[in-house]
Amino acid sequence: MGEIVLKQITKSFGDVSVIPPLDLTIADGEFVVFVGPSGCGKSTLLRLIAGLEDVSSGTISIDGKDATRLPPAGRGLAMVFQSYALYPHMTVRNNIAFPLKMARLDKAAIDRKVEAAAAVLNLTGYLDRRPGQLSGGQRQRVAIGRAIVREPTAFLFDEPLSNLDAALRVNMRLEISELHRSLATTMIYVTHDQVEAMTMADKIVVLNAGRIEQVGSPIELYSRPCNRFVAGFIGSPRMNFIEGGEAAAEGAHAIGIRPEHLALSTESGRWSGTVSVSEHLGSDTFVYVQSPEVGTLVARAGGEVPVRHGDRVWLTPQAGKLHRFDPQGRAMSREKVLS
Amino acid sequence: MATAHSRAAARLTMAPAVVLLLGWMLIPLAMTLYFSFLRYNLLMPGSEEWIGTLNYEYFLTDPAFFAALGNTLALVGGVLALTLCGGILLALLLDQPFWGRGIVRLLVIAPFFVMPTVSALVWKNMLMNPVNGLFASLARALGLQPIDFLGEVPLSSIVMIVTWQWLPFATLILLTALQSLDRERLEAAEMDGAGALDRFIHIILPHLARAITVVTLIQTIFLLSVFAEILVTTNGGPGTATTNITYLVYALSLLQFDVGGGSAGGIVAVVLANIVAVFLMRMIGRNLDL
Numbered sequence: 001m002g003e004i005v006l007k008q009i010t011k012s013f014g015d016v017s018v019i020p021p022l023d024l025t026i027a028d029g030e031f032v033v034f035v036g037p038s039g040c041g042k043s044t045l046l047r048l049i050a051g052l053e054d055v056s057s058g059t060i061s062i063d064g065k066d067a068t069r070l071p072p073a074g075r076g077l078a079m080v081f082q083s084y085a086l087y088p089h090m091t092v093r094n095n096i097a098f099p100l101k102m103a104r105l106d107k108a109a110i111d112r113k114v115e116a117a118a119a120v121l122n123l124t125g126y127l128d129r130r131p132g133q134l135s136g137g138q139r140q141r142v143a144i145g146r147a148i149v150r151e152p153t154a155f156l157f158d159e160p161l162s163n164l165d166a167a168l169r170v171n172m173r174l175e176i177s178e179l180h181r182s183l184a185t186t187m188i189y190v191t192h193d194q195v196e197a198m199t200m201a202d203k204i205v206v207l208n209a210g211r212i213e214q215v216g217s218p219i220e221l222y223s224r225p226c227n228r229f230v231a232g233f234i235g236s237p238r239m240n241f242i243e244g245g246e247a248a249a250e251g252a253h254a255i256g257i258r259p260e261h262l263a264l265s266t267e268s269g270r271w272s273g274t275v276s277v278s279e280h281l282g283s284d285t286f287v288y289v290q291s292p293e294v295g296t297l298v299a300r301a302g303g304e305v306p307v308r309h310g311d312r313v314w315l316t317p318q319a320g321k322l323h324r325f326d327p328q329g330r331a332m333s334r335e336k337v338l339s
Numbered sequence: 340m341a342t343a344h345s346r347a348a349a350r351l352t353m354a355p356a357v358v359l360l361l362g363w364m365l366i367p368l369a370m371t372l373y374f375s376f377l378r379y380n381l382l383m384p385g386s387e388e389w390i391g392t393l394n395y396e397y398f399l400t401d402p403a404f405f406a407a408l409g410n411t412l413a414l415v416g417g418v419l420a421l422t423l424c425g426g427i428l429l430a431l432l433l434d435q436p437f438w439g440r441g442i443v444r445l446l447v448i449a450p451f452f453v454m455p456t457v458s459a460l461v462w463k464n465m466l467m468n469p470v471n472g473l474f475a476s477l478a479r480a481l482g483l484q485p486i487d488f489l490g491e492v493p494l495s496s497i498v499m500i501v502t503w504q505w506l507p508f509a510t511l512i513l514l515t516a517l518q519s520l521d522r523e524r525l526e527a528a529e530m531d532g533a534g535a536l537d538r539f540i541h542i543i544l545p546h547l548a549r550a551i552t553v554v555t556l557i558q559t560i561f562l563l564s565v566f567a568e569i570l571v572t573t574n575g576g577p578g579t580a581t582t583n584i585t586y587l588v589y590a591l592s593l594l595q596f597d598v599g600g601g602s603a604g605g606i607v608a609v610v611l612a613n614i615v616a617v618f619l620m621r622m623i624g625r626n627l628d629l
Contacts, residue, residue, distance in 0.1 A: 052526050073532035085527035089545040098541070099531035146531065 002028040002063060002153045002186035004049060009058030011041075011048055011210075018044050019210040021058065026154075026188065026203075031180050034190045035197040035233070036207035042190045043158055045207070049188065050156050051075050063153050073102075078147035079156040082163065084139045086131040086146075092118075093127040096145045103150075117145045120179075137168045144179070154186035161196065173199060194234055198222070206230050228329040231256050237286055239323070242294045246271075252324035252332055259286065261321035262299035266307070269314025273297070275307050289313055368609075374602035381596035394603035403579045403587055404604075408611075410494060411583040415562040417498040418505060419555060425502070426509030426554065427547065431539075433510070434517050444514075451507040455567040462500045463489060463572045493573050493581045500568050505561075509554045516550035517543070556619050563612055584608045 004026040011019040018041050026032050034042040047053040049060060051072035059068045067075050078099075086095050096117055100110045118124045121141040131139055140160060147155055157176070161169045177200050180187050191197055197204050198218045206213040206221065206229070214221060214230045225231035231239050239256045247255045263269065264287060273291030285301045299315055307313060324332040378390045398404055433444055450458065466473045467488035475485035488496040520543065528538045566585045569575055575582035575590060582590065588608060592601025 050530060052529070072526075072530045073534075077530070079527065079530045081523045081527055083521060083523050085521065085523040087524065087528075087542060087545075089548070098528070098533075102532040102534075102537055146527075150531070 004063075004154060004186065004188070005061045006049070007059045007061075009048060009055045009060060011044055011053065012056050017210070019048070022210070022212060024205065024212065024215070026186060029184050029186055031177075031187045031189065031200060031202045032205060033197040033201035033203070034188065034205050034207055035192065035194055036213075037233070038192060040207045041210035042192075042207045044210075046079075046156050046158055046188060046190045050077055050079050076150075076153040077156055078150050078152035078154075079158065080140075080143045080147050080160045082159040084131075084143040084160075084163075086139060086142055088131050091128050091130060092123060092134070092142050092145075095131065095142055096123075096149055099146060099150045113149045114145075117149045120148070120182075121145050136164050137172060140164065140172055141175075144176070148179070148183070152185070154188060157187065157189040159191055160189075161191070162193075169196075176200065195236060198234065204234075206233060224331070225323065226331050228254065228256070228325050228331075231323055231325075231331070237298045237300070240297045241325075242297075244294075246294050247324075250322060250324055253327040254325045254329075256323040256325065257297075257317045257321060259298040259300040261318040262297065263316045263318060264299045264301045264305065264307070265314045265316065266311070267314065269316040271297070271315045273313060273315065275309055275311045275313055277309065278305075278307050287313070289315060291315070371602045371605050374598055375606050377599045377602075379597075379599040379602075381598060390599070394599045395607070398591075398600055398603045398607060403582060404584075404607075406579040407582045407584050407587040410579070410581060411563065411585075411611075413494060414498060414501065414565060414583055415559055417495075418501045418562050419558055421498070421502040422505045422509040422558065423551060423554060425506050426513045427551075429506070429510040430513035430517050431543075433514055447510055448507045450503055451505075451511075453504070455504060455565075456571055458504055459500050459568040459571045462496075462503070467496060489573050490577065493577060497565075497568055497572060497581055500572070501562065501565055504568075505558055509558070512550050512554050513547060516547050520546050552623050556623060559615060559619060560612075563608075563615065584611065 006022060006024040008021045008023060009019065010017065010021050022045070034045060036042050044053065048055050049062075051067070051070060051074075055068060059066060061067060062075055062077070087098065090098065093114055096114045097110050100113060105113075114127070115124070118127055121144060123138065123141055123145060126134060126138060126142075131142060134142065143160070160176075161172050164172060173196060176187075176189075180200075189196075189200060201218055203215060204218055204221050205215050208229050214226045216224075218234075221230060221234045225234060228241065232241070235258055237259050239258050240262070241254050241256050243254045247253060271289075271291045271294050273289040273293075275287055276290050276296070277288040279286040279288075280303070283303050285303060285305045285307075287299045287301055287305070287307055289297045289299060291297055297315055301307075326332055375394050376389060376391060377387050378393075379387045429447060433440065433447065437443075453461075464471070469475050469485045469487040469490070472485075472488075474488070478485040486492070524542060524546075525538060528542050533541060564585045565583060566589065569581055569583065569586050570589075573581045575586045579587075584604065585608065588601050588604040591597050591604055
């Protein structure tokens, strides 16, 4: 149950092709995150799976059955929207009960399920309030509650945390991860925030302009990005790219090195430069270095590095952590670096 | 201190406008109230004298009053029901994307810009006339006996004319409300398994509640005083079949020259309108604290 297979699906709005032919298999119980920049088609892809948009061609099968032409309600999926899309004129209880009422369940069963969902989501005290009287995080939980009472084959989340403040986002991230562990249901989660993708996903699908750039586990994408787009998108701060002579010395069109793989020294190293900005975050320091040889580089250093604007520093890449890219932006083997 | 000064200055500068408005409203009301306690007939000038509440007794025991009260309520209720139902249906239709939507929307709004007298005359002479009217021609083409609308079903005919005038207003308000409905909410309901009818009942209709209240309130204010349509079509007849309170007051004061009786009727109409207003305000209060 819960396996979703997309075969050669495409979507175009009029003459504009949003999704070129695309294949993807999502295994049962997996937490899959669609990540990519704004307008990359990740929300469209989710809406195609939900049935809110019709595919232009290709097939979608859910749980082994062809669902390409099924209406949204017939697919057994539940969706949590970015705006939560709660029903403002109904109490929390009625909001959560709505899908059950639509399924014409009897009242006792509805009450039991609503109470159970409310208990899971810490909403028991709020059942008789209206959505307008709740905080952002509570509204989010109501939206999730409305999704879980249906016991769907899979959950779809469309940027559910983008309207929350930073602290709450971290909390809800944990809650959703825990929910996934306890329900063990397939979840598809769309976000533009690579931190959410890295922390929550079993499998990340990186999308760019409707195309899948790479599919893999968070660590796979982090350590072995298959092209420059993925390399730049995953990881924060983003990877440093160096073109020209230094790259040619490695036998590549461009080389990439993550800020955390650059060793900072005030005495010697491979590339020299002056510090333009150093961001002290307490646990880490991000040092922006202007280097005459390779341009601006970002290095991550420990929390108590005593460098300031204008200091002269040297940066050295850690052995084996250089990424090499060919002129098309594809990743090349790392053998030369390792040797 | 500055705020106290500026407050006083504000009161002073606002005073003329407030006094003018109060005078504008209160003087006619006070005069009507005063006339309603006089025997004041334009056919017997100079014989005005205080007669206490006699005008009210005559007005409230007049059989025409009960007929007019019933007609007023039927007119207001009928037009409200028809414009709300029709308005919701039209708004749902016009909310759909289709070719030429802009022009169709403009056409739907058009009747609102036609003067009541003109539209009533057009309906009376070109559509409802039992000999020359369009409906009569249609009926004859189908082999049916043409209906003399204003003679046989006068009140319903007037309800129809007034509905035609007010349908655009209701449609416009409801359409704007409909356009402010969050699409994601409808999609969420669709995902939750709600069919088109369930979505209408549970999502769209509650969302329209406020707009429906506004339409009801504004239309009631105007429909209580429908006059031109009655004057140019039926003159309140046959008998008192289409006489509403407004028309009855007109008939008393300007057809029977009984200014005192007419004034008493006017005051009764004011009281009735206020009773309606109290009910409406309660309804609004309930709908606005959503």
